[in-house]
Amino acid sequence: MAIETANSSSSSPEAGSLEGTGKKPGYRDHGSYAPLITVASVLTLLALWQLGAILLPPNVFAGPLSVSLALIEEMQTVELWQDMGKTLQRIALAFLLAMTLSLFFGFSMAMSRTAGLFFRVWVVLGLTLPSLVIILTIYMTVGLNETAAVLGAALPIVPILAINIREGVSSIDLGLRDMAVAFRASRAQIIRDVIAPQIAPVLLASSRFGVGLVWKMVLFVELLGRSDGIGYKIEFYYQLFNMRLVLAYALSFLFVMLLIEIAIFGVLERKAFRWRRVRG
Amino acid sequence: MASIELTNIVRDFPEAQGRGRWRAIDDVSFKVETGEIVGILGPSGCGKSTLLNIVAGLDEGYGGRCLIDGVPVSEAFEKGFRVAYVFQQSRLLPWKTVRQNIEFVLKAAGRRQSTWQERIDAILRMVELSDFADFFPAQLSGGMQQRASIARAFAIEPDILLLDEPFSALDELTARRLRQSLLEIWREFRTTILFVSHNAMESTFLGDRVMIMGQGPGGRIREKISLAHLSRPRTYDDVGLFDASREVITAMQQYVDDLK
Numbered sequence: 001m002a003i004e005t006a007n008s009s010s011s012s013p014e015a016g017s018l019e020g021t022g023k024k025p026g027y028r029d030h031g032s033y034a035p036l037i038t039v040a041s042v043l044t045l046l047a048l049w050q051l052g053a054i055l056l057p058p059n060v061f062a063g064p065l066s067v068s069l070a071l072i073e074e075m076q077t078v079e080l081w082q083d084m085g086k087t088l089q090r091i092a093l094a095f096l097l098a099m100t101l102s103l104f105f106g107f108s109m110a111m112s113r114t115a116g117l118f119f120r121v122w123v124v125l126g127l128t129l130p131s132l133v134i135i136l137t138i139y140m141t142v143g144l145n146e147t148a149a150v151l152g153a154a155l156p157i158v159p160i161l162a163i164n165i166r167e168g169v170s171s172i173d174l175g176l177r178d179m180a181v182a183f184r185a186s187r188a189q190i191i192r193d194v195i196a197p198q199i200a201p202v203l204l205a206s207s208r209f210g211v212g213l214v215w216k217m218v219l220f221v222e223l224l225g226r227s228d229g230i231g232y233k234i235e236f237y238y239q240l241f242n243m244r245l246v247l248a249y250a251l252s253f254l255f256v257m258l259l260i261e262i263a264i265f266g267v268l269e270r271k272a273f274r275w276r277r278v279r280g
Numbered sequence: 281m282a283s284i285e286l287t288n289i290v291r292d293f294p295e296a297q298g299r300g301r302w303r304a305i306d307d308v309s310f311k312v313e314t315g316e317i318v319g320i321l322g323p324s325g326c327g328k329s330t331l332l333n334i335v336a337g338l339d340e341g342y343g344g345r346c347l348i349d350g351v352p353v354s355e356a357f358e359k360g361f362r363v364a365y366v367f368q369q370s371r372l373l374p375w376k377t378v379r380q381n382i383e384f385v386l387k388a389a390g391r392r393q394s395t396w397q398e399r400i401d402a403i404l405r406m407v408e409l410s411d412f413a414d415f416f417p418a419q420l421s422g423g424m425q426q427r428a429s430i431a432r433a434f435a436i437e438p439d440i441l442l443l444d445e446p447f448s449a450l451d452e453l454t455a456r457r458l459r460q461s462l463l464e465i466w467r468e469f470r471t472t473i474l475f476v477s478h479n480a481m482e483s484t485f486l487g488d489r490v491m492i493m494g495q496g497p498g499g500r501i502r503e504k505i506s507l508a509h510l511s512r513p514r515t516y517d518d519v520g521l522f523d524a525s526r527e528v529i530t531a532m533q534q535y536v537d538d539l540k
Contacts, residue, residue, distance in 0.1 A: 175371050182336045182365040184357060185388035193384055197375045275375040275416045
């Protein structure tokens with residue numbers, strides 16, 4: 001633990017004192033065997049999946065091995081990659097749109113009382129309106145096209161993300177800002193060194209959450225009104241009662257989302273928020 | 281270094297509910313001479329932190345006059361006077377190391393970058409944090425964080441240092457060590473210090489003078505007690521200090537309802 005290193009090399013009289021060592025007695029440190037717990041968790045999930053496959057007929061619920069083999073087979077075709085590309089493109093566009101709108105609503109609600117009151121009704125309405133109704137309305141008004149698909153995937157999640165961002169921005173520590181003002185820090189210094197670092201975790205968490213939500217919505221809009229993409233394929237194979245391929249396509253995208261989570265969000269978090277993990 | 285002069289300071293705040301206003305500070309006047317340490321002692325809610333905010337230039341909605349070396353506060357900062365603040369909580373930026381936190385205020389104070397390293401090393405030596413310059417605040421104990429916050433304040437070599445109950449969140453042993461450190465550094469710089477506290481012993485230990493404010497709202501200075509007869513450096517077991525703190529407590533009891 002960092003604090004123990006601190007104490008051992010200390011010349012300061014109170015460094016070794018009772019206060020603030022930050023370690024709770026009786027709290028077990030899972031650090032050393034955390035990877036083992038993750039492996040055990042994945043294996044348990046696979047076992048439960050396999051158990052389901054044994055109990056149910058194969059055309060209703062295929063097992064992990066059978067689905068994996070189907071996925072490997074599909075990976076040899078161009079189709080899977082084309083559909084995946086299409087879905088990823090929709091996710092990216094819908095995510096950008098949803099985040100832009102949510103940032104606008106979230107920030108204005110957090111920073112202005114009037115905006116907060118004004119948009120509150122919209123947000124509550126947006127939260128209660130079923131996504132299905134929003135998507136169908138957009139398809140009917142805009143048409144069965146790409147614009148409608150992106151809008152349909154983005155709009156239902158805006159209220160959820162906006163609330164998240166509003167909460168995050170409202171919880172900014174004003175004491176730190178006052179400190180900076182008292183020391184006569186410039187406006188640029190305050191924004192860069194005091195406000196931005198507090199908002200960054202909120203933005204990262206909202207982005208993470210947003211990508212997860214958008215992907216589920218994109219699948220939904222593809223299923224309802226598109227003739228390509230992973231969502232369409234899932235619907236297509238469902239019509240053919242081919243559950244093996246339904247699960248194989250779902251699994252293919254699950255890997256993509258895991259990759260985004262680990263390669264983008266995980267790396268960003270480690271790089272930007274080193275200070276949050278120092279407590280050890 | 282600079283003097284502080286407050287004349288007929290009045291501060292009203294709008295009420296949380298309704299359209300009325302309530303008076304936090306009512307006609308407060310006093311002067312802190314250059315290099316002096318003066319304490320404002322009073323119960324919670326008497327308006328003592330508001331007074332510090334006025335001197336710091338954080339609160340501009342007051343009536344009366346606040347001068348730093350004869351210059352109104354708002355102009356004083358433009359003329360290059362520097363004020364440093366030590367808060368009850370350290371208010372270190374958690375995403376910056378101790379060194380970076382000090383660099384932040386050195387930059388704000390417009391100190392030349394070529395002098396930063398030397399200043400930081402010197403001040404961290406004084407607060408015994410040399411080994412912790414590259415630690416993040418979360419890696420330090422509460423006492424060490426407050427040491428870092430004191431280092432940050434002195435690093436800019438302020439004309440005025442304001443302390444808002446800086447040791448009240450610490451255990452008494454740690455607080456005692458920090459008060460001593462503060463006075464040791466003060467002896468080097470002779471900065472003008474205005475602090476607020478609700479601790480009679482602390483005020484007596486630190487101050488050249490102590491001013492007692494009555495219960496708020498409408499806080500006023502009720503009594504000014506000189507501690508000039510207590511020589512420095514002071515020690516906690518000094519009988520004179522103990523007697524003086526008793527005098528301060530007695531004075532407080534007259535004006536604070538809760539203590540009557």
